[in-house]
Amino acid sequence: MSTQVTGTTGAVDAGRPAPAAPAAASVTTSTKVAPAIARSWLLVPGTADRLADRIRSSSADVVVVDLEDGVAPDRKGEARRALAAAVAELERAGIAERPWVRIADAASDEWRTDVALLRGRDLAAGVVLAKVETAAHVRRTLDGLGGAGSLPLVALVESALGVESALEIASAPGVTRLAFGSGDFRRDTGAADDPMALLYARSRLVSTSRAAGLPGPVDGPTVARDAAVLAEASRQAASVGLTGRLCLREEQVGAVHQAMSPSTSDIAWALGVLETIERSGIRDGSDLPRLARARGVCDAAEAFGLDLAVASATSAYAD
Numbered sequence: 001m002s003t004q005v006t007g008t009t010g011a012v013d014a015g016r017p018a019p020a021a022p023a024a025a026s027v028t029t030s031t032k033v034a035p036a037i038a039r040s041w042l043l044v045p046g047t048a049d050r051l052a053d054r055i056r057s058s059s060a061d062v063v064v065v066d067l068e069d070g071v072a073p074d075r076k077g078e079a080r081r082a083l084a085a086a087v088a089e090l091e092r093a094g095i096a097e098r099p100w101v102r103i104a105d106a107a108s109d110e111w112r113t114d115v116a117l118l119r120g121r122d123l124a125a126g127v128v129l130a131k132v133e134t135a136a137h138v139r140r141t142l143d144g145l146g147g148a149g150s151l152p153l154v155a156l157v158e159s160a161l162g163v164e165s166a167l168e169i170a171s172a173p174g175v176t177r178l179a180f181g182s183g184d185f186r187r188d189t190g191a192a193d194d195p196m197a198l199l200y201a202r203s204r205l206v207s208t209s210r211a212a213g214l215p216g217p218v219d220g221p222t223v224a225r226d227a228a229v230l231a232e233a234s235r236q237a238a239s240v241g242l243t244g245r246l247c248l249r250e251e252q253v254g255a256v257h258q259a260m261s262p263s264t265s266d267i268a269w270a271l272g273v274l275e276t277i278e279r280s281g282i283r284d285g286s287d288l289p290r291l292a293r294a295r296g297v298c299d300a301a302e303a304f305g306l307d308l309a310v311a312s313a314t315s316a317y318a319d
Contacts, residue, residue: 033061035100035126035152036176036215037303039260042247043102043221045070046079052089055099060253061244064100067114068130076110080117087123098125102156105131106140115144118151126152128179133162135172142174152176154218158184163201170212178205179246182220195236206241216243223248227255234259261304262297270297271308 033039038061044054045066055063065086071079087098101124104110108131118124129141132155142148155169158181162169170178182198191197205217219237222230222245230252234245238259245256262270273294277287301308 033304035062035154037243037300038062038218039244039304040247040253040256041100041128041179041218041244042250042253043070044099046082047071047075048082051082052086052093054250055086056090056093056095056097058250058253060247060250061257062100062125064102064128064246065124066102067110068102068104070102076113080113083117083123084121098123100124100126100128100154102128102130103141105129106137107131107133111141112144115141119145124151126154126176128154128156130156131158131162131181131184132156132169133159134165135168138169138172138175148174154179156181157205159188160185163204166204166208167211170208170214175212175214177214177218177244178209179218179244180205180220180242183223185220195233199240202237202240202242210241216241218242218244218246221246221248222252225249231255231259257304261306262301266297267301267306267308270294270301274298 040060041062041064042058042060043064043066044051044058048054051065055065065079065083067076067079067083083099083101090097101114101118103114103118106129118127127141127145129137132138138153138155142150142153145151153174154177155172155175156179157163157166157169163185166178169175180202182201185191185198185201186193191201202217202219209215209217219234219242222233224230234256237245243260245260247253247256270293273290277291282288282291298308
């Protein structure tokens, strides 16, 4: 089960109807999930109380200290100082892990100060660049940080121009993933907060990510505190091919992980496919795509620390 399938890291279409709310496979270990396949990206304002504690105690796959829209304009300096202080506190505690940092867009006045803060300093594991509309925004930012390879960069696409330039952005050297800024996209286009209204933008980011050889993109957050709304929105995002979500609160992380991880039934189906093809070989032209999806399910389950043993391998290899 070592074969990797690019972009197959979240809830996986197994070629058959899935339950409306599949049960997540049980987690057996506290697995560190790589940002390339991270499901939850928790935005924590740089001005949040006990910032270091929030970073080290979060169950999110990635914690992002927000220096952009999550911080009032007159508190930007405070947020930058708090980030440096939080990282120093983590160092004193013997914690080498660093948060990601969301910085201002490359066309803003705050961008230069954010980049200067991070350049040449061990403050961030990576950068989420806000409001990316062209590959030039990426190049300018990475040049400011010290050149391509200085820090991995997630490009947050938040406008009609950004969506239409998505392939150019995704193909820019240094971009490791796309993310969808759904709130600002709606403000830019007048689109409703409705899955159908946002389907084109989400699908385009999924398609361009795949074309550029990137993992599936990260979806925008659910603002509502209703757990059912969060769960449904996360399932819808996963069904389109997004493999992560921005989160605004720690309590959202669990629902996002459930929606973006293979369910017990997904794993059972995948193990059944692998067992049947190992026993019977390739039978027709549909077997190779099924085999790739099955390997992707198992790879994702292992990467997320899910227990494959709880899923029965007795699923029939049929539809």
